[in-house]
Amino acid sequence: MEQQQEVNGRVITITSGKGGVGKTTTTANLGAALAARGRSVVLLDADIGLRNLDIVLGLENRIVYDIVDVVEGRCRLRQAMIRDKRLNNLYLIPAAQTRDKEAVSPQQMRALCEELRRQFDFILIDSPAGIEQGFRNAIAGADEVIVVTNPEVSSVRDADRIVGLVEAAELPVPRLIVNRIDPELVRRGDMMSVEDVTEILSIPLIGLVPDDETIITATNRGEPVALDPLSRAGQAFRDIAARLLGEDVPLMVLEAPDGTWRRLLRALGFGGSRQGQTVRGGGAS
Amino acid sequence: MGLLDSLFGRRNAHRPQGSAQVAKQRLVEVLVYDHVKLTPDVMEAIRDDICRILSRHLDVDVDRLEINILRTERGDRFVANVPVRRSGTGARVRR
Numbered sequence: 001m002e003q004q005q006e007v008n009g010r011v012i013t014i015t016s017g018k019g020g021v022g023k024t025t026t027t028a029n030l031g032a033a034l035a036a037r038g039r040s041v042v043l044l045d046a047d048i049g050l051r052n053l054d055i056v057l058g059l060e061n062r063i064v065y066d067i068v069d070v071v072e073g074r075c076r077l078r079q080a081m082i083r084d085k086r087l088n089n090l091y092l093i094p095a096a097q098t099r100d101k102e103a104v105s106p107q108q109m110r111a112l113c114e115e116l117r118r119q120f121d122f123i124l125i126d127s128p129a130g131i132e133q134g135f136r137n138a139i140a141g142a143d144e145v146i147v148v149t150n151p152e153v154s155s156v157r158d159a160d161r162i163v164g165l166v167e168a169a170e171l172p173v174p175r176l177i178v179n180r181i182d183p184e185l186v187r188r189g190d191m192m193s194v195e196d197v198t199e200i201l202s203i204p205l206i207g208l209v210p211d212d213e214t215i216i217t218a219t220n221r222g223e224p225v226a227l228d229p230l231s232r233a234g235q236a237f238r239d240i241a242a243r244l245l246g247e248d249v250p251l252m253v254l255e256a257p258d259g260t261w262r263r264l265l266r267a268l269g270f271g272g273s274r275q276g277q278t279v280r281g282g283g284a285s
Numbered sequence: 286m287g288l289l290d291s292l293f294g295r296r297n298a299h300r301p302q303g304s305a306q307v308a309k310q311r312l313v314e315v316l317v318y319d320h321v322k323l324t325p326d327v328m329e330a331i332r333d334d335i336c337r338i339l340s341r342h343l344d345v346d347v348d349r350l351e352i353n354i355l356r357t358e359r360g361d362r363f364v365a366n367v368p369v370r371r372s373g374t375g376a377r378v379r380r
Binding site: 151152153156157160161164185186188189190191192193196200 | 303306309313
């Protein structure tokens with residue numbers, strides 16, 4: 001908004017199929033991490049009727065207008081943009097809370113994205129769960145799609161369905177975030193690993209996020225965990241943001257809670273060490 | 286041994302399969318069928334059709350005929366395994 005020269009921003013939709021896997025948390029944190037890296041970012045909550053991105057970001061008390069007000073012409077675009085409390089180059093366009101998914105059409109979403117990409121480096125769209133109209137709206141104006149999944153059967157199956165729909169919409173192959181990994185369960189063989197999930201979905205991985213209680217405490221406070229330098233999950237989101245910027249960042253190596261023991265054993269030559277493989281950013285702007 | 290194993294995370298060496306591998310196998314199977322949008326009854330109908338057509342020319346062992354959709358590195362493949370009885374025409378059948 002400050003910068004008056006036109007930019008050609010990237011529109012990235014964060015989606016998952018299944019609900020509750022961490023779409024909104026991912027959107028909020030990637031937005032915060034990109035903004036902290038100096039990029040101008042607008043977050044668009046496309047989950048009309050189930051507004052949540054505002055409360056995750058701690059901006060719930062500032063809403064006057066929402067996305068439906070914008071597309072129906074009741075306010076100007078910039079009136080519906082809420083500036084973040086912490087980062088002055090991060091904005092939110094909230095979802096309407098009292099309307100349903102049909103209140104916005106794919107054409108209106110495309111037009112809105114076109115307008116936003118002239119003003120921001122990144123437009124991140126938080127998709128609703130499901131594969132119906134709300135999801136179709138959320139990807140209508142997207143250049144790229146990120147699919148969030150958890151390492152469990154139902155969310156991986158739904159993610160696979162989403163991948164098919166994204167390809168059918170003639171968008172590039174989506175990139176994958178595996179969220180809520182419990183290293184201890186993976187170590188015991190009771191949770192699919194990132195490698196398992198990536199192999200099943202056969203799409204490129206852009207990052208993994210450990211299950212981390214700092215997500216819960218940060219969300220309770222309405223603060224993006226990506227701004228907490230000590231949080232592992234925050235680091236994971238910062239890494240993903242860096243990859244979106246085209247940087248090659250090694251995948252986070254997850255340690256089970258008994259990490260000290262394992263490190264000691266490894267140092268003594270037991271239990272193979274796992275080298276972090278590098279994930280290419282690609283698609284840099 | 287049990288204590289040492291659990292301390293050093295070697296427990297699953299004794300278990301035939303962790304639940305993660307079960308999850309992975311089940312997913313791979315269900316996704317293949319999700320992709321081709323085939324239900325078990327359609328598969329059964331395909332199997333019957335194959336039996337009928339091949340039986341016109343070959344002495345097919347109908348009970349042992351297997352069809353499957355498998356995930357391979359080069360994409361999903363429909364695979365039929367059709368046993369032929371020796372007493373038939375003598376033709377060699379490849380699957």
